[in-house]
Every structure is written in C-alpha cells, then in structure tokens.
Amino acid sequence: EENFNGYGVSVTGFGYRWHETDPRFDVSSNPLEPNLQGWVVEIDPMNPSAAPIKRTALGRFKHESAQYVVDAQNNIAFYMGDDERSEYIYKFVCEGKYNPTNRAANRNLLDSGVLYVARFDANLSGQWIALLPGTVGVDGKALRDNPNFMGANDAEVLAKILIKTRMAADAVGATMMDRPEWTGARPRIKGFQEIEVYCT
Secondary structure, three states: OOOHHHHOOOOOHHHOOHHHHOHHHOOOOOOOHHHHOOOEEEOOOOOOOOOOEEEHHHOOOOEEEEEEEEOOOOOEEEEEEEOOEEEOEEEEEEOOOOOOOOHHHHOOHHHOEEEEEEEEOOOOOEEEEEOOOOOEOOOOOEHHHOOOOOOOOHHHHHHHHHHOHHHHHHHOOOOOEEOOOOOEEEOOOOOHHHOEEEOO
C-alpha cells in the first residue's frame, strides 16, 4: 500500500489535525480519502461561473507548479515537480494541440496525453519514461503486470498508475530528487527535443 505519511496522513494529522475538523480526513473511517487529494485542479479565470476541473491525467502527487511550454507546432507540455523529499520531476504531453485563436478548443487539452517521469544518468544524460501500462519497470515486468497496478484492462491499469503516481515512478527507476519545485522552461525554436527545463 502507498505510504500515506508522504501525503500528510499520520496519527497526529501531520500537525494539521484535519481529521478533528472534518471527519472525512479520518482515514481509520475513510481509508480511500487520500486518493482524492494530490490532483491538479484547473480553474478558468476568464469564466468565474465555470466549475473547477480535476485533471487526473497529470497524476496524483504533491504538485509544485505546472509550467507549460508550447512549441512551434503547437504541441503543449507541462513540467511539474513533486514537492517532497525523494520524489520526482514529471512531464505531461497533451495528445491534442494548442489552438492560439480558439480558447474553447483548448478546454479539454488536459483530458488526454501521456505522463512521463524523469530519469537522470551519471553521464549527465537522461530520459523521460512514460508511465503507461506497457512500460517495463526495473523488475523487468510491464506495469500492467505489477501487483500494485493490475486491472481488468489497460484503462483500469492506467487509472491505478495515475492514482499511485509515486509508486509508478519508483517502479520504473526514475531519479529521486530533493523536493523539486518551481519548474521553469525555456523553449528553443526546434521544439520539444531541445527545450531547457529548470527546477529549484
């Protein structure tokens, strides 16, 4: 089972004592409540009456900013840090393209795409590892065959990967960082292959 302490769940309430104010935060009565936390919620500042949207495709962890970059072909990606010791840097690449002249066309870009986690190597290179059911972990098995993510089909497996994003990053051998936060990106003219990403 995932380590709830990393999400602020502990006997003492991680010092915040949320469970004393709202019983839904008492995990002894509501053990799945932590799964409802740690998601990016998008608001539309141009439409105050619009309902906030939980963007589950970006994974569940302690998101620290979501820096977007649009390349010359209008592909769009978001770079994110997980603000916790020994956690990771992520990238989400939208399936659809950004439309600079049609706000409504961009409304659902965060519904579908691929979530990646960063691995850095000793030779100063690295790679983005896709967190997908078929991705092979350090144990030599696809994530769909890992007991933490098994499901009736790949859609269910992907849902479990997104709920247990940190565990999936562990499983594929991503590089642990020290509270990565405040990602920034400087695109180059050749697109995603040469974007510089910075993280504090």
